[in-house]
Amino acid sequence: MAKGQIVAGCLAPHPPHLVYAENPPQNEPVAEGGWEQLRWGYERLRASLADIDYDAIVLLSPHWQTYVGTHFLGLDHFEGLSVDPIFPNLFRYHYNMNVDVELAKAIHDEAEAAGLPVKMMENPDFRVDYGTITTGHLFNPDWDKPLVVISSNRSTAYYSVEVMQEIMIELGKVTRKAIEASGKRVVVLASNSLSHRHFTTESEVPEDMSKEHITSHAMHLWDMRIIDYMRSGQAQRILDEMPEFTEQAIAESDGGGLSWLLSTLDVPDYPAILHGYGTIIGTGNAVVEWPCHAHEVSEA
Amino acid sequence: MSSGEVVASFVVPVHPHTVLAPGQNPGWQRLRDALDEAAQTIQDLEADLIIVYSTTWPSIIGHQIQADPNPEWVMVDHDFHDLGSIPYSFNIDAEFAHAWDEANRQRGLQSRCVNYKGFPIDVGSVVALTLLNPDNAIPAVIVSSNMYANRSETTVLAKSCLDVIKAQGRRAVAITAMSLSNRMFTDFISPDEDKIHSLKDDEWNRKILEFLEQGRLEDVGQLSRTIQQQIRVQKVVAFKPMWWLSAMNGNRNDLTGRVMAYEAIHGAGGAVVHLDPTSSGVGDKEYDEDDVEYYHGERDVLDIVEEEVVESQPTVDAPDETSNGPDLWEPTEAKGSVNTTAAPKPVGAYPHARRVGDMLFLSGVGPRQPGTNAIPGGPIHDENGDPLPYDIKAQTHAVVDNVKRIVEEAGASMDQVVDVTTFLVDMKRDFQGYNEVWAETLGKVGPTRTTLAIDALPTPIAVEMKVIVHMPE
Numbered sequence: 119m120a121k122g123q124i125v126a127g128c129l130a131p132h133p134p135h136l137v138y139a140e141n142p143p144q145n146e147p148v149a150e151g152g153w154e155q156l157r158w159g160y161e162r163l164r165a166s167l168a169d170i171d172y173d174a175i176v177l178l179s180p181h182w183q184t185y186v187g188t189h190f191l192g193l194d195h196f197e198g199l200s201v202d203p204i205f206p207n208l209f210r211y212h213y214n215m216n217v218d219v220e221l222a223k224a225i226h227d228e229a230e231a232a233g234l235p236v237k238m239m240e241n242p243d244f245r246v247d248y249g250t251i252t253t254g255h256l257f258n259p260d261w262d263k264p265l266v267v268i269s270s271n272r273s274t275a276y277y278s279v280e281v282m283q284e285i286m287i288e289l290g291k292v293t294r295k296a297i298e299a300s301g302k303r304v305v306v307l308a309s310n311s312l313s314h315r316h317f318t319t320e321s322e323v324p325e326d327m328s329k330e331h332i333t334s335h336a337m338h339l340w341d342m343r344i345i346d347y348m349r350s351g352q353a354q355r356i357l358d359e360m361p362e363f364t365e366q367a368i369a370e371s372d373g374g375g376l377s378w379l380l381s382t383l384d385v386p387d388y389p390a391i392l393h394g395y396g397t398i399i400g401t402g403n404a405v406v407e408w409p410c411h412a413h414e415v416s417e418a
Numbered sequence: 419m420s421s422g423e424v425v426a427s428f429v430v431p432v433h434p435h436t437v438l439a440p441g442q443n444p445g446w447q448r449l450r451d452a453l454d455e456a457a458q459t460i461q462d463l464e465a466d467l468i469i470v471y472s473t474t475w476p477s478i479i480g481h482q483i484q485a486d487p488n489p490e491w492v493m494v495d496h497d498f499h500d501l502g503s504i505p506y507s508f509n510i511d512a513e514f515a516h517a518w519d520e521a522n523r524q525r526g527l528q529s530r531c532v533n534y535k536g537f538p539i540d541v542g543s544v545v546a547l548t549l550l551n552p553d554n555a556i557p558a559v560i561v562s563s564n565m566y567a568n569r570s571e572t573t574v575l576a577k578s579c580l581d582v583i584k585a586q587g588r589r590a591v592a593i594t595a596m597s598l599s600n601r602m603f604t605d606f607i608s609p610d611e612d613k614i615h616s617l618k619d620d621e622w623n624r625k626i627l628e629f630l631e632q633g634r635l636e637d638v639g640q641l642s643r644t645i646q647q648q649i650r651v652q653k654v655v656a657f658k659p660m661w662w663l664s665a666m667n668g669n670r671n672d673l674t675g676r677v678m679a680y681e682a683i684h685g686a687g688g689a690v691v692h693l694d695p696t697s698s699g700v701g702d703k704e705y706d707e708d709d710v711e712y713y714h715g716e717r718d719v720l721d722i723v724e725e726e727v728v729e730s731q732p733t734v735d736a737p738d739e740t741s742n743g744p745d746l747w748e749p750t751e752a753k754g755s756v757n758t759t760a761a762p763k764p765v766g767a768y769p770h771a772r773r774v775g776d777m778l779f780l781s782g783v784g785p786r787q788p789g790t791n792a793i794p795g796g797p798i799h800d801e802n803g804d805p806l807p808y809d810i811k812a813q814t815h816a817v818v819d820n821v822k823r824i825v826e827e828a829g830a831s832m833d834q835v836v837d838v839t840t841f842l843v844d845m846k847r848d849f850q851g852y853n854e855v856w857a858e859t860l861g862k863v864g865p866t867r868t869t870l871a872i873d874a875l876p877t878p879i880a881v882e883m884k885v886i887v888h889m890p891e
Contacts (some may be wrong), residue, residue: 168643181498182496184496184497185497185602185651186497186498186602186603186604186605186606186684187604187605187606189496189497189499198536199535200537201535201536201537203475203476203477203478203536203537203538203540204477204478204479204480205535206532206534207532210534210535210536235604235605235606237500237606238667239499240498240499240500241494241500241503243503244494245494245538247496249430271604272651273604275651275652276601276651277603282877310465316478316566317529318478318479318480318564319479319480319528320479320564342534389563396674399478
């Protein structure tokens with residue numbers, strides 16, 4: 119069996135506003151557009167990977183929040199209605215997705231062997247979180263690739279960003295190891311925003327872009343700093359500054375997705391591609407691709 | 419109806435173990451038994467409304483209130499999915515939800531109702547309503563916990579709820595779905611290994627429960643920030659429910675409390691506590707945070723000002739900021755002038771009032787006191803122009819008193835006031851307080867009114883009124 123390979127890693131945020139603005143048939147509310155810079159960023163990401171063949175998507179969502187260990191979706195198929203509990207006016211999405219349980223179990227087993235508390239989620243009534251649905255839709259609207267969905271262990275809240283990073287870096291290493299052992303070609307997605315301070319009011323027309331901007335200059339500076347590191351191949355500096363970034367920008371990296379992603383990509387020293395940046399109710403969001411396929415060669 | 423009241427309050431745990439697996443651990447069973455007893459108590463009290471403030475339903479855009487009359491789905495916990503599923507079908511009082519939403523807006527809060535098929539009711543609410551209202555006999559309402567809300571916002575949320583309870587004459591039960599310490603074990607344990615995560619968490623939990631057993635709910639509320647720092651996992655689910663529950667009970671410390679159960683759920687502190695509004699006769703407040711009636715935060719409070727002209731006026735020349743204000747003048751005399759030593763001296767050459775035919779026109783009247791020139795409620799800035807705290811209600815009362823003295827000097831009475839123009843130097847800060855005093859005084863007389871925002875008044879006061887009186891012979 120050929121050695122498995124990560125063909126791309128992406129920062130792929132999940133604000134439901136982007137799905138709402140796009141008006142896909144799966145979503146009930148109707149919008150007049152909005153947040154085009156980010157939606158077009160996702161278009162560029164999809165185009166960038168259109169010619170790259172892969173078998174599965176591995177996704178970590180900060181909205182499947184687990185306090186006791188890290189969990190993995192463990193059934194072949196999920197479908198249902200996902201209603202965002204915070205923005206139900208924008209996101210009521212009928213989802214239908216397949217899971218690569220074999221790969222999920224492989225990552226689970228590697229993590230368990232490394233000493234991480236892990237669990238497979240095998241309750242058929244489980245509702246997949248809206249972060250997974252949103253990123254899943256925006257990255258692959260056809261839903262024609264199976265997913266591995268990993269929960270966000272809340273170790274930042276319990277302990278510190280440093281402890282979270284230790285766990286997520288280890289989880290990233292075992293994720294990579296399991297993917298390579300699987301023989302599959304995989305895209306890995308971290309579904310989180312950068313700075314994450316929301317406005318606490320909403321326009322009468324939510325997609326009124328005249329109201330959209332970053333919540334503060336400090337948030338902008340942090341977002342640009344992190345994006346600069348991404349664009350210049352300095353992933354290690356992102357990990358080094360993660361505690362300050364997470365605290366001062368109230369960043370959604372507290373969920374561990376970005377740390378896990380960078381670890382899974384073996385802390386890349388090559389430039390990432392920024393496909394788009396924009397704010398959503400004041401939070402900073404970037405669509406970023408690390409084109410691993412151009413920098414790594416699969417070994418036979 | 420206007421005799422509504424909160425007939426009981428309960429603190430209940432949020433995790434699904436009490437529904438799905440009480441038999442796996444004696445502590446979980448004791449919590450379940452206490453919840454079953456609480457359900458019976460609610461039934462015996464003939465409550466007609468259950469209100470759940472849930473810490474496991476976070477919101478960002480203000481507070482959200484469930485308004486689907488019959489939400490149905492199957493709830494599976496994100497962590498404890500292996501315990502099983504909880505199907506639910508609740509009886510929600512949508513009319514109350516909408517009234518509460520409107521009351522929130524009236525008190526300056528950002529608020530909205532949600533009514534969407536498939537909305538995911540949170541685990542805390544599902545557990546609470548499943549066990550406390552097992553046959554759905556009592557209509558319920560659920561409110562979210564805003565992740566950015568502070569004490570004042572959460573307190574006002576309760577007061578607007580009380581507004582509706584009283585207006586509708588309801589017999590309400592207030593529920594907070596919450597953990598005490600919420601630090602769970604971060605690894606998997608067998609049910610028989612369960613205990614409070616640490617001795618420190620246990621000590622704090624017992625201190626909270628000691629307070630609640632003594633009925634000292636407001637003291638617990640005022641300790642919330644300390645409790646959050648000491649025994650709570652940070653972010654999102656702050657220890658806000660006690661702010662809400664205390665305000666629902668009038669911010670009292672003399673409730674009759676009873677701790678029905680206290681046990682660990684995967685390390686977190688789970689308790690069932692009954693707070694009876696019957697006075698225990700003890701319990702002075704040990705802490706003294708301000709009471710709050712209206713929310714004046716960042717949520718565009720001015721948007722609720724209706725039927726008022728709110729506009730900036732040309733700047734009035736500011737008084738000399740290095741003195742106590744401009745010189746005082748003796749009121750001028752002319753045909754029809756009305757002056758009195760019972761009113762403060764003018765700050766220029768004009769009378770207190772002037773009568774023309776059967777109309778009496780008053781000069782602008784502020785709150786300064788005749789003789790002393792003191793300002794009830796305090797001046798708005800010091801001699802150097804630095805802002806000072808002041809009480810707009812006290813200033814407004816003083817203005818009305820001065821108006822009354824001038825009107826009565828003219829031989830008229832307050833019920834003959836027909837038109838008032840009010841000037842406020844800080845509309846956002848002061849409108850609500852001024853408006854309350856107005857409602858208690860001139861509002862009962864019924865004159866027309868215009869309220870204007872201006873940059874400054876000649877003396878360090880916040881409010882002034884221009885009054886017209888119709889006084890037929």
